[in-house]
Amino acid sequence: MDKVVHSAADAVADIGDGATLAVGGFGLCGIPSVLIRALLARGTTDLSVVSNNCGVDDWGLGLLLREKRIRRMTSSYVGENKEFERQYLAGELEVELTPQGTLAERLRAGGAGIAGFFTRTGVGTQVAEGGLPWRYAADGGVAVASPAKEVRTFGDHEYVLEEAITCDFALIRAWKGDRQGNLVFRDSARNFNPLCAMSGRITVAEVEELVEVGDLPPNDVHVPGIFVQRVVVLTPEQAAEKRIERRTVRPRPDAA
Structure with missing residues (x-):
């Protein structure tokens, strides 16, 4: 029942060329950045990826896109990545744009064993x-x-x-997790992560904090361990490394 693996590299070692992949996150919030970099280092290519968006040019899924490791994207928003636009318009990337709520339900339906739905x-x-x-x-x-x-x-x-959408693998990021794969997300980082976890046949979760089995109150668990096959524990430095697409702030009242 202990699903903790030694490293991110070990966790993605069997993701082969041509795999289908569901990736959690919304913008750059709650993305499995460590697992994405491990997949980049492994050299896996010809991927078909389902994710709300494709990161930015130098972070998240944008790293895989930049190296032309992604063959096809199923997304609802792609506006923060110039290389994405270039590849799509040049015929180098196949893109299925899907309404955001429909994408969420397609992932959930896949995880629930529902073949399709009307909307x-x-x-x-x-x-x-x-x-x-x-x-x-x-x-x-x-x-x-x-x-x-x-x-x-x-x-x-x-x-x-x-x-519905089901994928060979799912990569997600959680705030807390235990050794059996029970997961808790924090605030808006929850986003597409539970849905992607459900849709993957093999789900790999990177967690910012590992707790012992029984430490998570059952009512607080967002994704039960039945949906998770592997857990990667992040270092404090990896857990702290987070980015914002566009940081917008107001001037201080006394700035004048």
């Missing part, structure tokens, strides 16, 4: 009708476009069918 989000748009450019050709044309999805009427409204 009103996207009805009457290219999300349902198809034609969104997933991958561009070198000449600027559309090489791969999104397919049309089934639309059905329930009551007075139309709904579009969305398929």
Whole structure:
């Protein structure tokens, strides 16, 4: 039952080329930065990644993107990464843009064993009708476009069918965890992490603080250990290393 592994390198050692990967975080908040760097060092490539966004040019998933290790992204927001834009428009990266709430539910459904679900989000748009450019050709044309999805009427409204997402692996970051993989997240760092943990067949969690089994009150556990296969304990320096995409502050009242 002890799921603690020796190092981040050991935890990602079996993530091979072409793997599908769910990665927690929102912006740069709650991202598994140590596991991402370990995967970068391993040299794994041709990855299909599901994550709310793709980091920034020099941090998070942006590091893998910069080295062209990612073949395909399924995301809801990609606006903080210039290299992402360049690769997408040049036809080097396939991108499936998904409404944020739909992405969250697709991950949750995958973890719950639900094949798909109907939602009103996207009805009457290219999300349902198809034609969104997933991958561009070198000449600027559309090489791969999104397919049309089934639309059905329930009551007075139309709904579009969305398929669940499951991945070979999931990488997440937690505030606290125990040796059995029970996890607690802090504030907004919770974000997509529990959903990604559910959707991965093998979930690897980096934790800022390791506690003993029984120290976490059951009602405080956000992700039970049944969803987690490996736990990596961060050093104090690794746990403290966090970034903000755009730091915005107000001038002090006495600045004048």
